[in-house]
Amino acid sequence: MSAFQKVTGLTGMKDALPPETTRWEQLETIVRDWLAIYGYQNLRTPVLEQTRLFTRGIGEVTDIVEKEMYSFVDPLNEDKLTLRPEFTAGVVRSAIEHNFLYDRPRRVYAMGPVFRHERPQRGRYRQFHQIDVEALGFPGPDVDAELILMLARLWRLMGLADIRLEINSLGQADERAAHREALIAYLEQHKDVLDEEARRRMYANPLRVLDTKNPAMQDMANGAPRLFDFLGDASLAHYHGLCARLDDAGVAHTLNPRLVRGLDYYNLTVFEWVTDRLGAQGTVCGGGRYDGLVELLGGKPAPAVGFAIGMERLLDLWQQGATDRSPAECQVYMVHQGDEGQRQAARLAEGLRDAGLKVLVHAGSTGFKSQFRRADASGAVAAVIVGDDERASGMATVKWLRSNAAGEGQQESIAFDQLAAQLQQRI
Template sequence: MTEQKRKAEKLSGVKGMNDILPQDAHLWEFFESTVKSMLRSYGYQNIRTPIVEHTQLFTRGIGEVTDIVEKEMYSFTDALNGENLTLRPENTAAVVRASIEHNLLYDGPKRLWYVGPMFRHERPQRGRYRQFHQVGVEALGFAGPDADAEIILMCQRLWDDLGLTGIKLEINSLGLAEERAAHRVELIAYLEKHVDALDEDAKRRLYTNPLRVLDTKNPALQEIAANAPKLIDFLRDESRAHFDGLQRILKANNIPFTINPRLVRGLDYYNLTVFEWITDKLGAQGTVAAGGRYDPLIEQLGGKPTAACGWAMGVERILELLKDENLVPEADGCDVYVVHQGDAARDHAFIVAERLRDTGLDVILHCSADGQSASFKSQMKRADASGAAFAVILGDDEVAQGVAGVKPLRGVAADARNEQQAVALGDLTEYLINAMVASAEDGDD
């Protein structure tokens, strides 16, 4: 391939790592704004961790025999210093690492939240990508079922705030380590009796992570999984009391739920409460949010023994639901589009636009696409397409007279679209603000 051809070759994005284009960005912004408002109402603070961490963080925190570590992580060796690094496949381990490293729990429990991209090498499909985005919360230092209940209630409030319906809650308890160990012995013995019927994935997990066999999506294994020993039957008094306490709070707050004894987590650090919010509107990728309690993790990563729980939700999946239910808000247009023609008008248009922005208005100033001055007609088409509520029109004559033309473009004011008003430049800001307030009030009526 010649150098000229190489330069001309069209480049495309990495499969499963998608661009978020301007026409879609307003939906992301709407979701993020709604989430942030909900999280503030519960007293959660934002934490931001790097997208690259030491690989050891995830092999220790997630578990070496999980699908994520075995098959899905983007790991590499740093060419400069030989460090083994990984693009984060999830963020709980990273938040715990940061909390330990910076002594965040020194002065008591913390309620933290994050948002950002995660990376897993899996087959791209609807709602599942190689670079995907998650919002998550981590409640560190809270041991009781009340913390578990609170983070579940947060999810329900978010569905309500977004207007989403049909998302159902499933809960289970994984108990404590000794209870899981007793269950594991009986589960392996049971699965060994059916080994000839297990698929390759189940056989691989049989002795390394047998709980995950219960979560199989293979229709041929559903009966085997359904009849397997249930971990919930191995719970002792302490674990049962925790699980019962969670259920009481959920019932008191009218949160419907189903106990799913086959609900497990794919990560090694979970104990006691686990839960998922699921929907039947996304095909096979029906889990919208998932989480639970992970008391062992902080000590496992080098901190002092500390209780913790949290959840993560896939942003792309929730946006798919918003689209399916026609809950996508209209993109906001700007307030004012400034059109101009003539050298004096162009220079003064910058001054006018900056003065309007000083008052908090959103302003687009027309700039030429080809270096040539566009006609007023062409500029007005762009003004209308921008979604602006008003066009401010400046020509050299208007500047000489100390006025600007103001023309309503949409909304209630659109009834008077052809009624362009001449407004003194000194009064322009006040005129526009009053007109926008009046238009908004008429719209409310």
């Protein structure tokens, strides 16, 4: 019988192991606390939705729907299903289904995995994770500005620099229709420089042609009619209202008239925070207003605006500036001698945990030298030693492994019944 072939993870679907997962948990805590101070509440939607939700909401002539969705037919009832490629359509579906906007506007967020079948590269995977933030039922540029100011605060909280803000306005449907007509006429005059994908999209979704990364098409795209020049008074007032609020807060921003985002549901404000520190995939966060999506998906008309952050890219940026690349496993490491010493160490550890400290008790019965190596590798501030002498005296020996009030490398004795209070105060 042949040997079993080793099973490996799927391409583009990445395992996260300690200590990397500690960074994930730290980021999630920062994000939840940050969202709470702005009044955003958690909303959770299924990973699996009906395919037509995304084809309707995102748009059939988009990269996501055409190339990237993981879709299949349910063998039980032949429903067409898709692993979510983004959060917004599912959040809006949930809000409509549960009459979530019936009584008042809502501020909500979601975090979790999304799935796209694309070529894996730095910060981009087939299963990746997003922080999704949505303000549902708010029509004005004040909430657009609030979302952007929130993000500026997040970058400060994380100590991130070199992230710049680009904004644009996609106007309203009639303005996009007039621009579309002019843009198609322009593209028809430049068919000789259009690649195959641009020719295919020229009539179905001409605005996306301008978002090309093809170097041979850049001059053509730069010379194309700008949607911004087709905006009417109301759309311009919304845009300038946003800019005024960003200026009030001292948030620098640049108009990028070619910024369109990759989804069909956007109108008016669109924005991206971008960096040069992640290679070709420089967008850290993107979002905008999508006032027509609630009605498009069968709900009563309601304005909405939101953004999504790629968590892998955000973690990558954060790691680049981190001084401690291996977060500590614990604050206190229990070192012991013999079976009775191990049992006493376990009892003391529970008391330390009751005091809110993070504690590891050495597993097994290896020698002190080996235990101290493990204690140091854990990142603990202190090693608490429980040997024969300590058990006899009722006094634990505390060795300070890292800088604190007692000084790195110093040792002292602390009574068992005072240990929790002393370490809680000094760590």
